[in-house]
Amino acid sequence: MAVDYSLYLVTDSTPAILGKKDIIQAVDEAIQGGVTIVQYRDKISDTAKLISVGRRIHEVTKRNNVPLLVNDRVDVALAIGAEGVHIGQEDIGLGTARKILGPGAIIGVTVSSLSEAVVAASGGASYLGIGTVYATPTKTNSKSIIGAAGVRNILQRISSIDENMPTVAIGGLNASNVERIMFQSKSATKGLDGVAIVSAIMAAPDPRAAAGKLRQAIASVPTTMSPQAIENTTVESLLSQVPRIVEFIGQKSPLCHNMTNLVVQNFAANVAICIGASPIMANYGEEATDLASLGGALLVNMGTVTPDGLANYTQAIQAYNEVGGPVLFDPVGAGATVVRRNAVRTLMGAGYFDVIKGNENEIATVLGEGMQQQKGVDSGASTSDDTAKAQLVKKLAARERNVVLMTGSTDFLSDGKRTLAIKNGHEYLGRITGSGCTLGTTIAAFQAVHKEDRLLAALAGILMFEIAAELAGERDDVRGPGTFVPAFLDELYAIAKHVKEGKADWLQRARIEKIGTGG
Numbered sequence: 001m002a003v004d005y006s007l008y009l010v011t012d013s014t015p016a017i018l019g020k021k022d023i024i025q026a027v028d029e030a031i032q033g034g035v036t037i038v039q040y041r042d043k044i045s046d047t048a049k050l051i052s053v054g055r056r057i058h059e060v061t062k063r064n065n066v067p068l069l070v071n072d073r074v075d076v077a078l079a080i081g082a083e084g085v086h087i088g089q090e091d092i093g094l095g096t097a098r099k100i101l102g103p104g105a106i107i108g109v110t111v112s113s114l115s116e117a118v119v120a121a122s123g124g125a126s127y128l129g130i131g132t133v134y135a136t137p138t139k140t141n142s143k144s145i146i147g148a149a150g151v152r153n154i155l156q157r158i159s160s161i162d163e164n165m166p167t168v169a170i171g172g173l174n175a176s177n178v179e180r181i182m183f184q185s186k187s188a189t190k191g192l193d194g195v196a197i198v199s200a201i202m203a204a205p206d207p208r209a210a211a212g213k214l215r216q217a218i219a220s221v222p223t224t225m226s227p228q229a230i231e232n233t234t235v236e237s238l239l240s241q242v243p244r245i246v247e248f249i250g251q252k253s254p255l256c257h258n259m260t261n262l263v264v265q266n267f268a269a270n271v272a273i274c275i276g277a278s279p280i281m282a283n284y285g286e287e288a289t290d291l292a293s294l295g296g297a298l299l300v301n302m303g304t305v306t307p308d309g310l311a312n313y314t315q316a317i318q319a320y321n322e323v324g325g326p327v328l329f330d331p332v333g334a335g336a337t338v339v340r341r342n343a344v345r346t347l348m349g350a351g352y353f354d355v356i357k358g359n360e361n362e363i364a365t366v367l368g369e370g371m372q373q374q375k376g377v378d379s380g381a382s383t384s385d386d387t388a389k390a391q392l393v394k395k396l397a398a399r400e401r402n403v404v405l406m407t408g409s410t411d412f413l414s415d416g417k418r419t420l421a422i423k424n425g426h427e428y429l430g431r432i433t434g435s436g437c438t439l440g441t442t443i444a445a446f447q448a449v450h451k452e453d454r455l456l457a458a459l460a461g462i463l464m465f466e467i468a469a470e471l472a473g474e475r476d477d478v479r480g481p482g483t484f485v486p487a488f489l490d491e492l493y494a495i496a497k498h499v500k501e502g503k504a505d506w507l508q509r510a511r512i513e514k515i516g517t518g519g
Helices: 023-033 045-063 073-080 092-099 114-122 147-159 177-182 206-216 235-252 262-275 285-292 307-323 338-348 358-366 386-402 427-431 435-450 454-473 480-499 505-509
Strands: 007-010 037-040 068-071 084-087 106-111 127-130 167-170 194-197 255-259 277-279 297-301 327-332 355-358 403-406 409-416 417-424 511-516
Touching: 007 023, 007 167, 007 206, 007 235, 007 262, 007 435, 023 037, 023 206, 037 045, 037 297, 045 068, 045 073, 068 073, 073 084, 073 092, 084 092, 092 106, 092 338, 106 114, 114 127, 127 147, 147 167, 147 177, 147 338, 147 386, 177 194, 177 206, 194 206, 194 417, 235 435, 235 505, 235 511, 255 262, 255 285, 255 307, 255 435, 262 277, 262 435, 277 403, 285 297, 285 307, 297 307, 297 435, 307 327, 307 338, 327 435, 338 358, 355 358, 355 435, 358 386, 358 403, 386 417, 403 454, 409 454, 417 454, 427 454, 427 480, 435 454, 454 480, 454 505, 480 505
Parallel strands: 007 037, 007 194, 037 068, 068 084, 084 106, 106 127, 127 167, 167 194, 255 277, 255 297, 297 327, 327 355, 355 403
Antiparallel strands: 403 409, 409 417, 417 511
């Protein structure tokens, strides 16, 4: 029979997840809410109980014409007449399961790497369960997290073997991120057929309502995160809209939630205030849900890497993802140590970033193409020409389906389709602490007020920030980095004031080039 994998329920009967609910009733309610296929998973009970409960669940699924699979236990699947099984890499072999259950059985296989996916797809699997996708606040082990990029790589590879092979993502999925993973993981040739959900349904007080919410989210997967991007294809069209977006900052005073280190918090707060935003410095993840509800943006600055810090970052990222709030990731010093490289993997698997900002080495590390070990937070000497840098940001933006900024003497900004070189700024920005972090603060605030074109919003923030730096650096009262900082804050404030008065002469300084990167 034709199988709908779109909302795949994996049961969990442990008290920590199921609570005091009856598992049979929970499955029934979940199906009423929109679940299309069920996997009965119980790693604790004895065989007799598995068969007893499995039969009762099967009565419910048959009544609703929904397939029932059993996790791992081929013998239980045969005993209850289930439609198939789902097996992991350490369970019974796919070939053996197929011989026992026959050619008509549904047999799914968990895969987390290209090699595992190829073996399963070539070996006769009915579908693939791809994951673990996302980290959770209590599970940040980067080795088991593949993120959207890992899912996309598997989808791309599988499409060359069998483009019709059904696939579902699993791991850390809920109503806050299913749209994102289905959007972000889609490769050029293949997308996901569904998502596998455990606790988001089984732990919910109302499984039917929880399933219904997920069903709605699956039906609302966006085709783009920048719906107006198609209208803004020239530098001229982009620049013409910058003053209006700068004015929005002053009108809306968006909250800019900074998760950053103590060294730059004061400077970041002052920059946010001068551009017209409302800053808050809050590194505790428990606050994120309340803050995300205020309509602002989140900046995750990976300045200090600790297990507690990663858990707090993860909690905040997911809180903003849940309400569609913009998130900017600044992977400070990403290539400096193994700990930081693992932290990048963990955070990239924690959720969706609307913007990733970093220097050349940091961007290369996020992409997985680190050049050499970083020395602190500095990029170090570059061996790449401008074309290679532009290709790097375009490649990462296309993979993550977001906006990527590589900072340097020339900045490169891309959304995977449009790529810009920006040549504004001043040398003093490289002589003070926190200039990169505060640029992130600025861009995050701009993302909060203009969601229709993420690249345009980022560009507006970059130009305001870097042109203010130029104006400050040229002032007679600025003699070096020490006098530059207060002058820079003054010029940010002045630009915001001028825009409010309808003046945009400052924007004539913009030096932008739209560049082709091939591919």
